[in-house]
Amino acid sequence: MKRIGILNLWLGALAILALFGCATGQATAGQAYAGKMIDAHSHPRKQDNEILARHFADAAKAGIVRIIVMRTPNDYRKSKRDELLGRAARFPNVTTLCSPDFIGHLHQGRIERARAEVAKIRQDLAAGRCAGVGELGLRHYDKRWARGGGQAEVIVPLDHPLVHAVLAAANKHGVPVLLHIEPVYRPRSIDNLARVKRWYKKVCRIYPRARLIALHTGMMSPPDLEEILLSCPNLFADFKILHSRGSVIGFADLHGVNDLGFRFFGHWTAMFEKHPDRFIFGSDWKEGRGGGYRDRSYRKHIARVREMIGALPRSVQKKLAYSNAKMVFRLP
Numbered sequence: 024m025k026r027i028g029i030l031n032l033w034l035g036a037l038a039i040l041a042l043f044g045c046a047t048g049q050a051t052a053g054q055a056y057a058g059k060m061i062d063a064h065s066h067p068r069k070q071d072n073e074i075l076a077r078h079f080a081d082a083a084k085a086g087i088v089r090i091i092v093m094r095t096p097n098d099y100r101k102s103k104r105d106e107l108l109g110r111a112a113r114f115p116n117v118t119t120l121c122s123p124d125f126i127g128h129l130h131q132g133r134i135e136r137a138r139a140e141v142a143k144i145r146q147d148l149a150a151g152r153c154a155g156v157g158e159l160g161l162r163h164y165d166k167r168w169a170r171g172g173g174q175a176e177v178i179v180p181l182d183h184p185l186v187h188a189v190l191a192a193a194n195k196h197g198v199p200v201l202l203h204i205e206p207v208y209r210p211r212s213i214d215n216l217a218r219v220k221r222w223y224k225k226v227c228r229i230y231p232r233a234r235l236i237a238l239h240t241g242m243m244s245p246p247d248l249e250e251i252l253l254s255c256p257n258l259f260a261d262f263k264i265l266h267s268r269g270s271v272i273g274f275a276d277l278h279g280v281n282d283l284g285f286r287f288f289g290h291w292t293a294m295f296e297k298h299p300d301r302f303i304f305g306s307d308w309k310e311g312r313g314g315g316y317r318d319r320s321y322r323k324h325i326a327r328v329r330e331m332i333g334a335l336p337r338s339v340q341k342k343l344a345y346s347n348a349k350m351v352f353r354l355p
């Protein structure tokens with residue numbers, strides 16, 4: 024009897040703690056976010072129909088109501104994925120973006136090819152065949168340097184006329200442009216942070232109807248990102264969860280949002296709370312890739328993301344997981 028009494032006391036105390044947690048908007052451990060989610064940044068690596076079907080079904084099972092599929096800055100090199108966007112677009116829970124390949128061709132000096140790609144972006148946006156343009160890797164360095172290197176780099180002038188042509192097209196149609204711009208690269212002592220911030224502030228003003236998304240939370244510190252958020256009402260930032268030691272090493276100078284215990288850093292939690300309408304979850308998941316992805320499951324990853332989002336203040340959870348992406352990408 025006495026034991027049961029103590030047990031009841033404990034249960035009562037836990038219930039009060041849980042209630043208190045809800046009332047203050049603080050999630051208690053174990054309360055994963057259980058609502059709808061959008062994954063606004065996805066790169067399947069295999070274009071086989073069955074593999075795609077399995078992946079998108081997995082996403083649906085994980086409560087991802089929509090997954091935004093796009094090519095990476097380096098996909099222009101991979102002809103074996105040429106059919107991927109077209110095939111992905113046929114799935115009901117998938118939205119695709121216009122190809123960013125012109126950036127890669129520019130980087131290689133193939134200007135005519137790049138021009139043709141930009142003409143296609145204009146046509147596809149006008150016809151509503153894609154919901155935006157991405158992922159544009161204007162500054163994409165070798166993030167495998169610490170492991171011997173090997174990631175192909177893409178670097179083009181931020182103000183190249185074709186970059187502006189695409190921003191103008193996005194402005195005309197009021198759609199997002201997803202920008203991967205690494206402001207610093209420590210292995211070669213490159214620091215363009217001030218320039219990159221100035222560039223964002225300039226283009227957001229020239230193209231006010233375009234929705235600019237600074238990927239991976241701009242790859243800058245919260246105060247630097249905040250500076251451009253404050254001067255650009257049409258700028259948003261996506262965040263991914265770094266899920267392997269390799270990705271953490273690659274992001275060492277790029278301000279990742281989490282540690283490998285899968286907790287958000289306090290300075291990022293504070294930013295999410297301060298600017299709850301500006302952040303979008305985008306996994307950057309590369310389903311079907313070898314290397315660090317071989318033993319990893321997207322569903323398990325999303326389950327972990329749900330736990331992390333569940334630990335954020337309740338007022339921001341749905342916005343980061345779902346509503347902001349729905350609004351920025353004008354999703355149904």
Ligand SMILES: [Zn+2]
Nearest residue numbers: 066095158307
């Ligand atoms: Zn990406």
